[in-house]
Amino acid sequence: MPSHNLAKLRIDDLEIIGYSVAAEETVIALPQLDVCFDIGKGPDQVISINNVLLSHGHIDHCAGIAYYLSHRNFSGQRPGTVLAPEYMIRPIQQITDAWGVLDGTKVPANLVGVQVGDEYPIKPNLFARVFPTKHSRGSVGYTIIEKRKKLKGEYSKLTGPQIVELKKQGVTIDYPVEIPIVTYLGDTQYADFGQLDYVANSKILITECTFYEDEHRERAEVGRHLHVEELAKLARQMSNEHIIITHVTHRTSLAAAKKILKNVLDKRDADKIIFLMGRVKS
Ligand SMILES: [Zn+2]
Numbered sequence: 001m002p003s004h005n006l007a008k009l010r011i012d013d014l015e016i017i018g019y020s021v022a023a024e025e026t027v028i029a030l031p032q033l034d035v036c037f038d039i040g041k042g043p044d045q046v047i048s049i050n051n052v053l054l055s056h057g058h059i060d061h062c063a064g065i066a067y068y069l070s071h072r073n074f075s076g077q078r079p080g081t082v083l084a085p086e087y088m089i090r091p092i093q094q095i096t097d098a099w100g101v102l103d104g105t106k107v108p109a110n111l112v113g114v115q116v117g118d119e120y121p122i123k124p125n126l127f128a129r130v131f132p133t134k135h136s137r138g139s140v141g142y143t144i145i146e147k148r149k150k151l152k153g154e155y156s157k158l159t160g161p162q163i164v165e166l167k168k169q170g171v172t173i174d175y176p177v178e179i180p181i182v183t184y185l186g187d188t189q190y191a192d193f194g195q196l197d198y199v200a201n202s203k204i205l206i207t208e209c210t211f212y213e214d215e216h217r218e219r220a221e222v223g224r225h226l227h228v229e230e231l232a233k234l235a236r237q238m239s240n241e242h243i244i245i246t247h248v249t250h251r252t253s254l255a256a257a258k259k260i261l262k263n264v265l266d267k268r269d270a271d272k273i274i275f276l277m278g279r280v281k282s
Pocket residue numbers: 022023026058060061187247
């Protein structure tokens with residue numbers, strides 16, 4: 001029996017599983033892309049995913065990191081790769097080593113400190129790009145981008161054998177294109193993320209929207225989280241096909257949050273919204 005009852009949703013053929021409630025736990029995985037954004041308390045269902053991308057050091061987002069690494073070792077899997085802002089690497093190593101002492105084994109880990117602008121390979125045709133968010137010191141978000149090659153316009157009418165012939169002659173017939181598949185903003189307050197074209201054009205945007213009620217504006221400001229009014233502003237700059245909302249406060253019911261969001265967002269944007277935790281089946 002799995003340790004967690006996770007939300008499950010599918011966008012085209014991409015499966016997204018996870019759990020996210022503000023101050024409680026946040027973990028969102030896309031198994032086909034082999035990435036897990038934040039690790040929450042380390043649910044069983046994400047342990048076999050090879051790449052964990054941490055956004056910041058708050059405990060609700062990364063309490064389970066040592067369990068993730070240790071359990072992979074215990075079950076004979078290769079060491080997990082953990083991408084995290086540079087400042088987090090030493091404490092994660094210390095926590096993991098301390099658990100190794102308590103557990104009587106050395107826990108292997110591939111810890112990678114990332115900086116804004118870095119690109120890290122996930123699969124041969126897939127990489128993660130790192131960008132800054134506005135939440136806690138050094139907090140970051142990630143976009144998973146697919147690299148493809150596209151045939152240059154002037155060759156688009158050629159037949160297969162003609163293309164093979166040109167390739168033989170050493171002619172470059174294609175050019176590289178980047179397809180941003182999914183962006184994870186982690187925790188953040190408003191910033192003009194629309195300026196980053198790979199964020200604005202990601203097919204899927206996973207963003208927090210913690211607060212909804214008018215009297216929660218100050219909480220959003222203090223905790224550096226998004227209030228629904230700011231989400232509306234953010235969504236207007238975006239061209240994403242789908243927006244997945246995470247990190248809703250337990251102070252507002254999901255039903256109330258959905259209702260408020262529908263009133264505040266432009267219809268075009270409200271129609272793109274999926275609440276992650278609306279997809280938990282008990
Ligand atoms: Zn959080």
